[in-house]
Each structure stands twice: as C-alpha cells, then as structure tokens.
Amino acid sequence: MEHPVILITGATRGIGFAAARQLAGRGARVILASRDLSRAQAAVDAIGAGVLPLALDLTDEASVADAAARVEREFGRLDVLVNNAAILLDHYVDLLALDPDLLRGTFETNVIGTFRVTRAMLPLLKRSADPRVVLLSSGAGQLHGEPQAWAPAYSISKTALNMLTQQLTAAVPEVVFNSMCPGWCRTEMGGPDAPLTADDGADTVVWLALDAPSSLRGCFVKARETIPW
Numbered sequence: 001m002e003h004p005v006i007l008i009t010g011a012t013r014g015i016g017f018a019a020a021r022q023l024a025g026r027g028a029r030v031i032l033a034s035r036d037l038s039r040a041q042a043a044v045d046a047i048g049a050g051v052l053p054l055a056l057d058l059t060d061e062a063s064v065a066d067a068a069a070r071v072e073r074e075f076g077r078l079d080v081l082v083n084n085a086a087i088l089l090d091h092y093v094d095l096l097a098l099d100p101d102l103l104r105g106t107f108e109t110n111v112i113g114t115f116r117v118t119r120a121m122l123p124l125l126k127r128s129a130d131p132r133v134v135l136l137s138s139g140a141g142q143l144h145g146e147p148q149a150w151a152p153a154y155s156i157s158k159t160a161l162n163m164l165t166q167q168l169t170a171a172v173p174e175v176v177f178n179s180m181c182p183g184w185c186r187t188e189m190g191g192p193d194a195p196l197t198a199d200d201g202a203d204t205v206v207w208l209a210l211d212a213p214s215s216l217r218g219c220f221v222k223a224r225e226t227i228p229w
C-alpha cells in the first residue's frame with residue numbers, strides 16, 4: 001500500500017511519537033492522537049508534513065466516537081491502528097499493598113480503553129485492503145518464564161491485553177492483530193536507565209504496521225520475532 005492511513009494512540013512522546021515519525025518518513029498518512037489536542041499539534045509540528053493531530057482519550061466513549069468520525073471524514077478508511085497509549089502507575093508498589101482502584105484505573109486505560117478504540121475503528125479498518133492492528137504490550141505481562149512481582153497492576157493489564165489480542169484475532173479474522181513488546185526503552189514510562197531508545201522500541205511497531213507478512217497474526221512479537229505468551 002503506497003500511503004497507508006495509520007492512527008497511533010498516545011503519540012505525543014516516547015515510542016508512539018518515534019513510531020509516528022518513522023511511519024511518516026515511510027510515506028504513511030499518520031494520525032497522531034493525544035488526550036490533549038495542543039500537545040498533539042506540537043508533536044505534529046515537530047514531525048512535519050503528512051501528519052494529522054487528533055484528540056483522543058481512550059477512557060472516554062464520546063472522545064473515541066468523535067475520533068472515529070474524524071478519521072472517517074478525513075480518510076474514509078483506516079489501514080493500521082497502533083494501540084500505543086498506556087499508563088504505568090504502580091512502578092514500586094507491592095502487590096499486597098495495591099489499591100484496587102489503581103488496578104481498576106490501569107485496566108480502564110490499558111485494556112478497556114484499548115478495546116474501546118479498537119472496536120470503534122473496526123468498521124474503518126474493514127474498508128482497508130490490508131487492515132492491521134498493533135497492540136503495545138510488554139514482557140511484564142508475559143506468562144512464560146519465572147513469576148514476576150514488578151508493577152503488578154500494569155503487568156496484569158498487559159497479560160489481559162495479550163488475551164485481547166487473541167480474542168480479537170478469533171473474532172475478526174479479516175483483520176491482522178498482533179501484540180508486541182518494544183523492549184525496555186528510555187521514555188517517560190521506561191525511565192532514564194533503559195538500554196534502548198524510543199526509536200529502537202518503535203522499530204517493531206513500524207515492521208508490524210508495514211512490513212510483516214500478513215500470515216503473522218495473533219502473535220506476541222519482540223524485535224521482529226515471535227515470542228511465547
């Protein structure tokens with residue numbers, strides 16, 4: 001596809017912003033979404049031509065419906081949805097001290113919000129010749145390997161996001177869904193000690209959005225390779 005229409009949530013900074021810049025550089029028509037339209041506009045200005053700012057709060061049904069209507073008006077279809085936006089509020093919180101409201105709030109953004117946006121965009125995605133959805137998960141949500149005690153609400157939400165990827169794959173076979181871990185990246189969420197840059201983390205986002213074979217579906221991917229759930 002020559003100029004795919006790609007919507008990225010939470011793209012004013014970090015991995016979402018890096019992915020927006022890389023995808024715009026590849027000729028995609030990028031819709032850069034943020035809860036705050038002025039922050040989205042500033043990010044668009046930093047990238048340059050071919051990028052459209054969009055107000056979108058995952059946790060707000062009306063905001064999501066407005067965003068879908070705007071994409072329909074501007075482009076009439078969506079080729080790729082990158083579900084990048086997420087929150088991590090319990091970095092150093094012990095599981096047994098975890099406030100259930102924090103767990104609920106984390107789910108509201110990371111899981112329910114992602115589901116809400118994806119469902120709203122499906123009619124537009126189904127108009128694409130090669131519809132794809134990339135879900136930004138994390139190794140923190142991986143069930144494979146040793147049990148982890150780090151950031152429990154965030155980790156549990158990312159495990160749920162992985163199951164959402166599988167559920168969507170089964171429910172909507174005409175759209176390609178993949179979950180991915182960007183690796184530990186130096187962003188506001190990842191902190192200054194992470195070994196990777198946001199651009200490194202965005203590499204697999206761009207690959208899944210544009211380059212991966214469409215036979216790769218319903219998978220958990222890291223550094224362009226399938227990894228165990």
Ligand SMILES: NC(=O)c1ccc[n+]([C@@H]2O[C@H](COP(=O)([O-])OP(=O)(O)OC[C@H]3O[C@@H](n4cnc5c(N)ncnc54)[C@H](OP(=O)(O)O)[C@@H]3O)[C@@H](O)[C@H]2O)c1
Pocket residue numbers: 009010011012013014015016034035036039056057058059083084085086087109113136137138139181182183184185186187188189190191194
């Ligand atoms: N950094 C890492 O090391 C790492 C590792 C594994 C996985 N990940 C995943 O990669 C993705 C990007 O991470 P990052 O490090 O780039 O995070 P980040 O710098 O904290 O950026 C997260 C973005 O999410 C947006 N956001 C939060 N709540 C939102 C809501 N309700 N509606 C819309 N947007 C919302 C924020 O946008 P606004 O505030 O502008 O609206 C922000 O731009 C996340 O899904 C994260 O879980 C990151």
